[in-house]
Amino acid sequence: xxxxxxxxxxxxxxxxxxxxxxxxxxxxxxxxxxxxxxxxxxxxxxxxxxxxxxxxxxxxxxxxxxxxxxxxxxxxxxxxxxxxxxxxxxxxxxxxxxxxxxxxxxxxxxxxxxxxxxxxxxxxxxxxxxxxxxxxxxxxxxxxxxxxxxxxxxxxxxxxxxxxxxxxxxxxxxxxxxxxxxxxxxxxxxxxxxxxxxxxxxxxxxxxxxxxxxxxxxxxxxxxxxxxxxxxxxxxxxxxxxxxxxxxxxxxxxxxxxxxxxxxxxxxxxxxxxxxxxxxxxxxxxxxxxxxxxxxxxxxxxxxxxxxxxxxxxxxxxxxxxxxxxxxxxxxxxxxxxxxxxxxxxxxxxxxxxxxxxxxxxxxxxxxxxxxxxxxxxxxxxxxxxx
Numbered sequence: 001x002x003x004x005x006x007x008x009x010x011x012x013x014x015x016x017x018x019x020x021x022x023x024x025x026x027x028x029x030x031x032x033x034x035x036x037x038x039x040x041x042x043x044x045x046x047x048x049x050x051x052x053x054x055x056x057x058x059x060x061x062x063x064x065x066x067x068x069x070x071x072x073x074x075x076x077x078x079x080x081x082x083x084x085x086x087x088x089x090x091x092x093x094x095x096x097x098x099x100x101x102x103x104x105x106x107x108x109x110x111x112x113x114x115x116x117x118x119x120x121x122x123x124x125x126x127x128x129x130x131x132x133x134x135x136x137x138x139x140x141x142x143x144x145x146x147x148x149x150x151x152x153x154x155x156x157x158x159x160x161x162x163x164x165x166x167x168x169x170x171x172x173x174x175x176x177x178x179x180x181x182x183x184x185x186x187x188x189x190x191x192x193x194x195x196x197x198x199x200x201x202x203x204x205x206x207x208x209x210x211x212x213x214x215x216x217x218x219x220x221x222x223x224x225x226x227x228x229x230x231x232x233x234x235x236x237x238x239x240x241x242x243x244x245x246x247x248x249x250x251x252x253x254x255x256x257x258x259x260x261x262x263x264x265x266x267x268x269x270x271x272x273x274x275x276x277x278x279x280x281x282x283x284x285x286x287x288x289x290x291x292x293x294x295x296x297x298x299x300x301x302x303x304x305x306x307x308x309x310x311x312x313x314x315x316x317x318x319x320x321x322x323x324x325x326x327x328x329x330x331x332x333x334x335x336x337x338x339x340x341x342x343x344x345x346x347x348x349x350x351x352x353x354x355x356x357x358x359x360x361x362x363x364x365x366x367x368x369x370x371x372x373x374x375x376x377x378x379x380x381x382x383x384x385x386x387x
Contacts, residue, residue, distance in 0.1 A: 046162040049148040053307055057090050060301040066094045067301035070109070072102030072128040072288070074210075074375040075244035082168075085317065086308055093301060100376060102127040103211075109293070113141065118295050123302040126167070126290040128212065131350040133164040133289060143292040143299070147307040152324045154337075156344040157287040166287030167309045169321025169336055169343065172216060173283045175247055175263050179272040180256035186274075187257055189281045190220055194231055201256035202237040203249045203384065208363040209241055209370045211356065213260045215349050216284050218359055223282070233367055238386045242375025245384055247273070254383040264319035265331035277339065285341040287323055 049056075060067070071079045079099050087095060106129055112120035127133070136142050137159060146162035157166035176186040180201060187193045193202060207217040221229055238255065240246065246258035251273040263275035277283060290309070292302040308314055315322040321329060321336045329335060336343070349356070364370075371387055372378070 046144040046146050048146040048150050049303065049307060051148070053089075053304070053311065056300065056304040056307055057093075060090070060298070060304045061092050063298055063300040065092055065301070066096065066298050067124070067305055068122045068296075068298065069095065069097040069124045069126060069305070070105045070122040071097055071099050071126045072105060073099040073244075074101055074242035075099070075380070076376060078244065081319070082309070082314065085314060086305065089308065089313075090304065093304070101374075102129040102132070106132045113295070118297060121293050121295045121297070123296040123298045124290050124292060124305055126288060128286065128288060129350065130286065130289060130347045131353065133159070133291060134351060136291065136293075137163045141294060143294050143296070145292055145303065145306070147303070147310045149310055149312075149324065152326050153310065154287075154323065154325055156347075157289070157323060164289050164291040165306070165310070166289050166323045166343075167306075168315075168318045168323055169285055169287045170262050171277070171283060171285045171320060171341065172212060172243065172260060172262050173278060174257060174259050174276040175250045175261050176257050176274050176276055177250045177253050177255070177272050178274055180250075180253055183274060183276075186276060187259075188276055188279045190224055190228065190232075190278075193257075193259070194228075194235060196235075198257065199235060200386075202235065203246045203255040203258045204237045204239055205243050205246060205258075205260035206239050206241060206363075206367065206370050207260075208360045208367070210243060210260075211350060212284060212286065212346070213243065214356065214360060214363065215346055216260060217363060218349070219282055219284075229366060236386065238384055239367060239371075240384045241370060241372045242378065244375055245378060245380065248380050249384060252383070262320070265329070265333055266319070280340070282340050284346060285321065285336060285339075285343045286346045287321070287343050 073079060076099055079097055083095055083097060087093070105125065105127060109121070109125055133142070142163040144162045147165070150158065150162065150165065153165060159165065174186065174188055176183065181198070187195065187198060205213045207213045217229065243261045246261035247263055249255045250258055250261070251271055253272065263273055265275060267274055290306060292299060292306070296302055310323065312324070312327060315324050315327040319330065
């Protein structure tokens with residue numbers, strides 16, 4: 001009996017499918033074998049540093065004893081606190097650093113890479129623009145490195161492969177001069193800043209000039225609506241460039257309060273300035289983050305710096321949130337995750353560049369164009385006046 005034509009057709013079709021499947025399986029196995037053989041001589045993960053600070057110090061000296069750091073900030077002396085500690089601990093390391101807005105440091109780094117100008121590539125980039133680290137990581141521009149005790153760093157504030165890590169936490173919230181505004185009546189939550197009695201006593205950073213402050217205003221809009229922002233602007237606060245002038249102005253008693261700046265949790269001696277977290281509202285926190293570029297010339301010095309910054313010695317001296325889970329927060333504050341704040345959310349916000357730019361122009365329309373010189377060129381001995 002002859003086979004039915006349809007059966008013969010199906011039989012040959014099944015054979016063809018089987019041949020294709022076998023061929024695909026062989027190709028897959030060949031590719032997998034190639035990948036495995038390539039990975040055989042490569043570490044699948046970055047191991048944590050095991051050397052002591054003294055051993056790393058010796059290696060940095062042998063390398064040449066130079067560290068080039070580009071630190072994000074808006075006042076020339078903002079890195080002095082932690083760099084003075086570093087220099088005192090490692091006096092044979094020459095630290096060459098510059099403080100500038102992270103939004104300017106990043107394109108300078110980009111340009112150095114474009115021109116292949118290795119002499120212009122810093123040993124450490126330390127930026128507040130967290131989205132830049134995602135950009136550089138995706139392009140393979142950062143060295144995978146995990147300093148000693150990297151496992152003690154909060155998981156949300158480091159790249160799992162060690163390409164970047166947070167160094168210290170910073171919060172923006174209420175800074176009050178208790179000689180100007182009684183501490184019991186100090187504004188703590190957003191609605192408090194609408195109090196008519198505070199007119200002429202508030203200094204704020206232009207939100208459309210600083211992404212961290214823009215994030216604060218975005219969250220105010222999300223909770224209280226656009227009408228709140230209109231009411232806040234109508235109180236006629238003094239608007240300034242940069243987040244340093246508000247703490248200088250409040251500390252000097254020129255103004256009584258700001259929520260667009262930072263300060264130490266433990267008050268400085270003889271200072272009337274007090275940093276106060278909100279009673280209920282959400283507030284901004286981020287962890288200043290650092291990475292070693294693959295083209296850095298002084299990698300041993302860069303490793304020393306990152307290990308020092310993550311050491312208990314430094315973390316225990318930092319003025320706000322430590323990055324390590326095993327170090328207590330100063331001033332009797334609880335660990336950062338026990339408060340109504342999220343550094344991880346700020347990182348997510350920074351990645352939404354289209355949304356940020358649209359909101360930035362909304363703020364400019366509401367408040368007006370930015371006025372004044374760069375905060376790096378500002379005269380901090382002069383009271384900023386309302387415009």
